[in-house]
Amino acid sequence: MPGKPHTVSDVMTRTVATIGRDAPFKDVVSLMEERKVSALPVLEGEGRVIGVVSEADLLLKEEFRDSDPDRFTQRERLDDLAKAGASTAAELMSAPAVTVRANATLAQAARVMARRRVKRLPVVNDENLLEGVVSRSDLLKVFLRGDEELAEEVRHEVVDRLFPLSADHIRVEVTEGVVSLSGWVADDGLAAVAERLARAVEGVVAVHCCLVPASVRSDP
Structure with a gap:
């Protein structure tokens, strides 16, 4: 991964x-x-x-x-x-x-x-x-890879594997190679790991990680 x-x-x-x-x-x-x-x-x-x-x-x-x-x-x-x-x-x-x-x-x-x-x-x-x-x-x-392709790899190789129980609560967006991760996670200690692994995906320019622990999320 x-x-x-x-x-x-x-x-x-x-x-x-x-x-x-x-x-x-x-x-x-x-x-x-x-x-x-x-x-x-x-x-x-x-x-x-x-x-x-x-x-x-x-x-x-x-x-x-x-x-x-x-x-x-x-x-x-x-x-x-x-x-x-x-x-x-x-x-x-x-x-x-x-x-x-x-x-x-x-x-x-x-x-x-x-x-x-x-x-x-x-x-x-x-x-x-x-x-x-x-x-x-x-x-x-590798930086010519499309945003959709990058988003799919980050979703499959990073989010789904790191957060199998809360993957549905995480949004992955990619614009011009810049990945944005948002949502909540059960284990906040893995947020930094997710950011590092997303940055390691070839073709990713930068990563903005806004994952928060489930305990501090604010529902609308």
């Missing part, structure tokens, strides 16, 4: 633009422009992910084009300077690639993105073979 969370496999893109390790610099730029993506998984063999080339990696060539880095910069940004002189995907890529499994929850994928400061993740299987890519925008798709 609540229901089974969405996983990366539910939202990921399965048709992915990729590049080989020996691809020239200009081919990497051309493919990114053609496919309108900001990063490309680098593959070898039968599709094993060995790294990722991002726009940030490519821009290093421009950053250092007309500069003469001092010793401090040379020491502190050695990897960046090497990429600035790169001519192939293997020399440009960040490796090992930050990846995620298809069965990871959206919350787990979001934490990896935030912690590693990346915008998209290659999705790989146990052999590190590419299965797809998940992006920040993919993770936000």
Whole structure:
């Protein structure tokens, strides 16, 4: 409770633009422009992910084009300077690639993105073979769920299970993803639990909980 969370496999893109390790610099730029993506998984063999080339990696060539880095910069940004002189995907890529499994929850994928400061993740299987890519925008798709769908899940997975004896006295309303719980409950200690579980339903933006103990309700 609540229901089974969405996983990366539910939202990921399965048709992915990729590049080989020996691809020239200009081919990497051309493919990114053609496919309108900001990063490309680098593959070898039968599709094993060995790294990722991002726009940030490519821009290093421009950053250092007309500069003469001092010793401090040379020491502190050695990897960046090497990429600035790169001519192939293997020399440009960040490796090992930050990846995620298809069965990871959206919350787990979001934490990896935030912690590693990346915008998209290659999705790989146990052999590190590419299965797809998940992006920040993919993770936000759960917020496209309709209000009626959210209300039904909150009603079934939270209210009916937490309050089987007083569920008929609880109203669930959802407007633009914001859940409102109102009514009375026999066990007021579960009101906070209901609020927390409703907030955990994927696609819920916020929760307003106005559940009161049956002992203090005022009947009209």
